[in-house]
Amino acid sequence: xxxxxxxxxxxxxxxxxxxxxxxxxxxxxxxxPELSGDxxxxxxxxxxxxxxxxxxxxxxxxxEKLTLSYCGCIFCGRCEEVCPYGAxxxxxxxxxxxxxxxxxxxxxxxxx
Amino acid sequence: xxxxxxxxxxxxxxxxxxxxxxxRSLHIRExxxxxxxxxxxxxxALSNPIYDMERFGxxxxxxxxxxxxxxxxxPVTRNMELALLxxxxxxxxxxxxxxxxxxxxxGGIFGDxxxxxxxxxxxxxxxVYIPGCPPRPQAVIxxxxxxxxxxxxxIRKTEVKA
Numbered sequence: 001x002x003x004x005x006x007x008x009x010x011x012x013x014x015x016x017x018x019x020x021x022x023x024x025x026x027x028x029x030x031x032x033p034e035l036s037g038d039x040x041x042x043x044x045x046x047x048x049x050x051x052x053x054x055x056x057x058x059x060x061x062x063x064e065k066l067t068l069s070y071c072g073c074i075f076c077g078r079c080e081e082v083c084p085y086g087a088x089x090x091x092x093x094x095x096x097x098x099x100x101x102x103x104x105x106x107x108x109x110x111x112x
Numbered sequence: 113x114x115x116x117x118x119x120x121x122x123x124x125x126x127x128x129x130x131x132x133x134x135x136r137s138l139h140i141r142e143x144x145x146x147x148x149x150x151x152x153x154x155x156x157a158l159s160n161p162i163y164d165m166e167r168f169g170x171x172x173x174x175x176x177x178x179x180x181x182x183x184x185x186x187p188v189t190r191n192m193e194l195a196l197l198x199x200x201x202x203x204x205x206x207x208x209x210x211x212x213x214x215x216x217x218x219g220g221i222f223g224d225x226x227x228x229x230x231x232x233x234x235x236x237x238x239x240v241y242i243p244g245c246p247p248r249p250q251a252v253i254x255x256x257x258x259x260x261x262x263x264x265x266x267i268r269k270t271e272v273k274a
Contacts, residue, residue, distance in 0.1 A: 015164045037272040052221050072218030074245035096243045097255030098265050107271045
């Protein structure tokens, strides 16, 4: 009994104060992927590499449009691996909950 | 007073009412609609001493009839389609639905095939999407807070023109 109590006090409080205290993901954590409009050349390597196929490249009215939806993203990091220009970066951001599907999109455009 | 103003005030009142209903405690029924069990492991981790979901008054219950919210994981498979609809109908109104994991949001790695439905929102209305494969327990807590209107969502649609 005393042993158990002793151990209990030695352990202390383990509960995180998460919503009040911000919790930063450990280094190497694969979170929200971000597209960089300056570096991207719209080659389409990430589109063919994406396993769930959430990245799409469209060419409409002389405009190239690269869309990444976080909705089906499995955060595998393949897009970051295959991109020769380093235009896709996986950040440590993980608080992606959203009330609409529309907000879970990031789009970059370029005129051709 | 115009009709639009009236509708706005009614909306605010409804919001307050919903907040009063769900503000203090939330009972969740976890529905596995064909998930790979990674999301379930994260939900289990929510009730351990480290993440301790019960400090917010969030409980996991054993029956949809006791629940205020359905936490759906998995791309609704054909076998689980009817079970999900039955669970949804058995939950008393007002109810919330959270789609947890990439599969529940959009089909994820399973996509939209003959055996997989490709997202919960094709079958039942979804209130909050929690992407991640699987989402961290902190991300799930954040998602539940967004669903309860305690936090604002951080992510917005971004469009960059070059």
